[in-house]
Amino acid sequence: MIHGKVRRAQFVTPFGPGAMQVLSDGTSVITAGLDHWFPHTSTLDQEEFRIHEWRLERHLGVQALYTPPDYRKRDYRDPDKPNTRMSVPVLRFPAWSFCPRCRSLTPHPLNELERPRCTDQSCPRPNATWAPYLAQVPFVALCERGHLQDFPWVEWVHKAVNPQCRRPKLKLRTAGGGTLASQRVECDTCKAHRSLERITSVEQASNDQGQDTTYLTAHLEEDAEFICRGAAPWLGEADGAETCGQPLRGSLRGASNVYYALVKSSIFIPQTSSTAVDPDLLAALEDPIIARVRSIARDYLPEGATLRAADLRRAARTNAFRLNAFDDAQLDAGLALLEDPAQQPPVPSPDSETTAAVDPAPFRYEEYARLRDALDSPELVVRVPQRPYKADIAHLVPRIRLVEKLRETRVLWGFNRIFAESHTTHAATRMALLRRTAPEDGIAWLPAYTVLGEGIYLELNRERLADWETNPLVDQRLRPMARRFQHVADERHLNRRDVSPRLVLLHTLAHLLINQLTLECGYSSASLRERLYVSPGTHGMNGLLIYTAAGDAEGTLGGLVRMGEPGRFEGVIKNAIDNARWCSSDPVCIGSPGQGPDSCNLAACHSCALLPETACEEFNRFLDRGLVTGMLKDPDLGFFTSLD
Template sequence: MPRNDLGEVRRSAAVATFGPGAVVDFRADRATVSAVAAGLEEWDRNFPPSGMVNEQTIREERLEKKLNKRGFRLPPVRDPLKENDEKALVAVRFPTWLQCPQCDRIGRQDMWADEPGRAGRFCPECTRKAPGRKEVYVVPVRFVTACEAGHLDEFPWHMWVDHDAGCTNTKGFLKLVSEQAGLAGLILSCAKCGARKSMDGIFSTRETSRMPACRGLRPWLSVPAETCTHRPRAAQRGASNLYFPVIESALSIPPWSDRLKEAIGMAWELIVGVLPEDRPRQIEILSKTVLAAVLNELEMTPEQFRVEVERRIAAEASIDTENLRLEEYRQFTGGTYVRGIDREFEIRPQAVPDGLKPLLSRLVKATRLREVRAMTGFTRIHPPGDSIAPVAQLSASPLEWLPAVEVRGEGIFIELDSEALADWENRPAVIARASRINDRWIAEWITRHGSEQRPERVITARFLLIHTFAHALMRQLTLDCGYSSTALRERLYVQTGANAMAGLLIYTATTDDDGTLGGLQRQGDPERIDRTVRAAIASQEWCSSDPLCIEDMLSREEDLSLAACHSCVLAPETSCEEFNRFLDRALLIGRPGAPETGYFGSLLRDAPR
């Protein structure tokens, strides 16, 4: 076994849940090892060649231009055809404080015994007492600290126990014993001075203010600590708020969905890197060498290829980097079939069922889709979603590429009727509910960033409606077509003003073959989608938590949703673009005493009883 080999993670997880800077738990032999995934420089060092010359790359022109990158790299994998291939990504042990499960002592990693070639550490005293002297492996401690700027550090154990004056054990072993249930029964103590303190209140604001200043540590990067003004907070090692990946994504749409640029590979840089007047000569030279096989496969002459290259260069110059989704929305609402044998984007417009025409204006089956998801950084404590949230870096210095994965699948696109939507948006009860959530959003922003600023984003009734409708559809589609709840994902197209959008795409979000089985897009047939939409709305009429849920009694004043809970509209966080925020099923069905708040209320009134 290679030295300190920890285990494996799925390729897609390396650009999301377990990306650079994430704390990952591994099982190495019989030992539990917790480590933080190292930065992108390790991808280059362990899987050469570096940069975009690497063979494990993908392209998506629109996303590249928006993020100002030359391309994207897939999470590297070992070559299965090479024996004894010891290439691997790097992870750094974190936390370095470990606990013996038998004697309950906790201490730094260098205070425990180890064996060469093994990642686990063990307690020498308990091992000597064990039958057959079988190693008693220590486990990572439960608590760490993190700050809003993305820094990660050990929990200040010695500060927390508050040693008696004159205690000489300010750097040695402590004991963490669970004497009864809850944090109040978890006691930290020092055997030297007898100091004892429970872990109760470890997550409270009052105790956070007593924490030492953030040291600016980034253990996933080989760089010195940086100055930080944020106050660190205690968190459980596996807490969900310890790592939020910041993902930018784009669908491959015409003219970029034919994958011409990806087929050309690195030769594209040789073509666009010369002056326009020199391109014909450059293409002629390359067509006899590195491009010969590509042109033969594409059945194109050098002149046809040159014309296509010039068209692509002109198209890239016109990409709207501020709003990639507007171009996708126009493709879906164009009203024509888009298909081709080499394309990654194929749609088939369908007739909207008569019973849904007053509410929906367009229905499109997406029989073939390709999405590229690039990770640009991550946040801690708070999820991303506002323009000034601190985003932690994935590498010590900016690189010409970002990590990404590509997903191929299928989906259903639905557009709401613009006239019906405009009438609904102007109802006083609807405006009042949307204002409540938007006011909470502003209050949260002020709490995090200060009263001198206001968020640019406005939470509108249109957005709340379409987002909640997407969740209701996903829940119903998992029943109708057999996909798991984590296999579906929403993509929202919502905007007001000159380039108004009011649509949503439900598509397969898995990176395996399940995303192309055809079960989802088949539900886009008019007669099937009619049943699905009606069933989705009917399922929202009653929640097992009602009447508390529909009366907003389950939501706290600081929550960013109203009538929404796990029994009705909440979805897996991998399926939701907004981390299950900004939801209100009352905008779908209405609420007691105010049925006009429900956009789809007519479907309930017309349903047979």
Template sequence: MIDPKKKKDGAKGARPDGQLRQSQLVTTFGPGAMVDLVDRAVVIGSLEHWGYGREGHVTLDDPRLRRSLIPRLKALDPDLDLAREGYFRMPPEGDARDPDTRVGVRALEFPRWFVCQHCHRLARASEQFENKNGRYRHQCAKNKWSSAVPVRFVAACKRGHLSDFPWIPFAHMDREGGVCDRQELYLIEKALGDVARIFVRCANCDASTAMSRAMALPYHCNGDRPWLGGRAANEKCDQNVELLVRTASHAYFAQVVSALRLPDPEPDPLRLRLRDKEVWKAVQKVTTVAQLSMIMELMDHVASAVGKTPPEQVIAAIRAENEASTATSERPLRSAEYDRMVTAPLEQQGIVPEPGVQFAAYRVPKHRLDLPPGIRGLVVVPELREVRVQVSFSRFDSIGANLQGEYDFAARKVKPAVLTLPTGNEKWLPAAEVRGEGVFVELDEEVLHKWEKRDAVVKRAELLLRAFEATGRGEFPGVRFFLLHSLSHLLLTAVSLECGYAASAIRERIYCGQAEVGGPNMAAVMLTTGTTGSEGTLGGLVEEGRRIRYHLREAWDLGRLCSNDPVCAAHDPSSESSDRRTEGAACHGCLYIAECSCEWFNRFLDRALVVPTIGNDPELAFFRERP
């Protein structure tokens, strides 16, 4: 990470101002994120400010994910697009031993207002402070110099725009004559951490305003996008600015879409023969066995292509070809992954994946497992590659993906911020590839359907729906998702105690869907662990996955009693006093896990739907008895 004000292009041997891991540039510190350096603060530059040098970029292209992302980018801005090649790229990799300013990410200085650590003078760095060797200093008194640091308060809006806090008008907010002629501002902090006792004072006119007044600012956003560079990148905005602390946890939320690298399935030999130009011309409109028999009698090349294949199978192949040719949209990401998992071949002892394979999944035969009621099967994934791509980012509030792991930006009134200038030449997105392993646990659809029809579960679903509607958030995921998500967290915690990986190193992947609401029937959870390094993982998660019944028992025991019971178990999310509208019986003592492991920011959880809990109807629990 380099500062363009300190280094000249092409300079060799100049040290960068900071370092970040490549994977962090796709999640926590992507374009538009604020980062603290030793003596100043910066905002990470947009994709136009990423340099790869002579070595060029590393491509992580995935056609399936590209087709899924293009309409979502268009919903953000019609000018956004992805190139035909090189559309997913790893962040540039610098060499600390031989640094080169042509390789790295340019960071732009932000905020531009600094405060003196001695006299608390508050001003723009370019107006009141002297830059010496990359550090800003202030001459408080004669021959006395003090260091100046970036002010910790900035202004932002829900569209992701970012600007310096309006210090001058804010300090004179209560002054009758408005802003005075010669402003001399000071930031007075009487009690550390208490905004009610932090004041901005103008020494010239003695106007003063407490920072507690900044909780509701009357100023419109100017549409500033400093990560894009220059005022020309600003856009119109209809939002009001809000106070934001630079290092706050809600200052940056990256919208990251991930997809497993699935190899193309082996083509059906029959469908390959039907694709012959002359054969397909003859059979493409065939819908019945009688029509097929007549054409086979009249055309020898059709009879030769069909051979001895049963007529019903040929009709099904023709129908599948027609559906594939008329498809207008990419199949949802999770649906394609789910189908590949549930149709995985049976595991054979002694057979291992070939070196370098991107994906390998095997269904463990039931005679090798001790599956409890409610669990249909187990699929182990010894080789797994996942591509994670950042699409946009937001501030103040996270944006949840749908059940397919995709973002519906078109349905949002307030859209997040973009990573690059839409009209620019950068038609690519930053990406990272995770190599690892996983365990796929599939629930029994028949048992699950009966559980969803129970009176106690229906009433619980209505309660959760009422609480969710009070939040004003998108679409209710359904009681099935609450079950799968809660089971995933309990199982993740139980497995982490045995597999050799920390709980924060394991990540969940939820497969949920119901045909009744217009989607495919899906009910499974997959726990994965991986690394962006080239060596992958060591196989401990897969081996522990074979002991699925043991881990389900441990998960059942973990969920039965929480250290905060009976308060946790009796939590009513629909209550007016509730501060957790998206959770039932869930808290830090039982279900919450590290946010890097959870896809849904620890929302939509209720352990009462998984195991019997204190004060709740046992009929709520999917696993009423210990597995």
């Protein structure tokens, strides 16, 4: 039986549905779609895995979020114990394998349960009863729309979309080199042979539209295109339901561009902060256990009915004691506020002169509006420092908040292949790749997981930031970076971004502070993360959150919040700015016209401003120390130049 162990969070990223991984026994498998993650059995209690995150559910258009199931041994003393012996299904892929001894190529079913052995009678073996295990081929074929299939071995070696060889007997041979040209597939039946040279190449098509195509599509057979057939082996569709029409590209199965998880994250904020209802009551109703009971009770209500206090107490059963402090009238008022979207207060908006069209990030703005002031809820605690910060810091960073508790939810809503981003395909198409059919109960859901942490939120001086952004030297310095990214975006199918001075300033400041906190606070740089709140305009967002969310106890020890207290955080900021004035790679770093990923950084390298990619939202792009500290020739270029 093929099986392995994976952390639950890894089924969100990087091993979600459609992703390949190699198990401990060497078998390459692909994670199956969401259709069979929670099989409908008499002992299934799916609500145990429910994550309540109302903003993500609303934003992604789904009714529920669930953590991947964990495996639990069956207790034979309690056979009705729910959620035992559950696992995430996987399929053996690639289906084609070769023998390490005789090099024979053979296909096997996706649901093969055991590691296959060579069945070729001509295969040399130590004795008559022992045959070598087969190794899966290292090559696959994929398209930009997310489809994946086995490499077309039979078609490739015969140079035909529809081969005429009746009983092909293939072998994969190698000449001992490390290139694709040294790999060769042969057919012993008709003696055809062909190397794998250029199967991963892209070339310009000769048609009038000038669209890119691939060598595999254009040259598998001359004068005929071999296009994607829409295969989705993780959904059990090895051959594809219909032709996709996109060019096919060969790839190593372990290449980084085979799977890009599309993950959306959110900092949980209370569903309402209305003062018309007792905050303690709202906290009790939003408690994870009671929220789960509300969800279950809502499913059993008649159509059009609303959840009432009596229904909630009856559904809570042994957990009803959590509501004993409130009478039915209070519970009805709280439920009316939480269960009826029409009763929800509007999300705080920017100042009246700022319109929705000016703010391109409404999803982030909800978090931004809540983090700016004090808040006390079961999942999010924001505190205003009791003492003021020093005047020189308060002038530049007038708003600092201590986030003593936060919960981040990360949801997998789709994936890409070949390109990390795709602006040509609708988001619903990417989400549809996660499952074969719609769920039977009609409840659309996505896999997710949560992590707890703490953080420091800070916001720059609006007036000073507006004056700084109008400096012509700032725009002149960033113009080459913006042009380079536009070129990269066109070449690699990335979404367009507004590479603004505000984005680069806040992003670089976040990196400098994280590097400094790792030295003074004791956290590793991989356990700290940034979250940027940036939008254009004088009244747009201009904040950043540095927080811990590593999924373990390290994120809840309180050390980060303690470093944000007055008397400590001033030193962190000053030391971060002072250390950024000079890099050990200067003058090469400070004078660089472009470096880092895609050459989309200026004065930023591994010695001064780069972070582990898990800590950065922008893949270590859009960084420049010059906009923070200034340059030797242009000291006024830096926002923090006046900070001694």
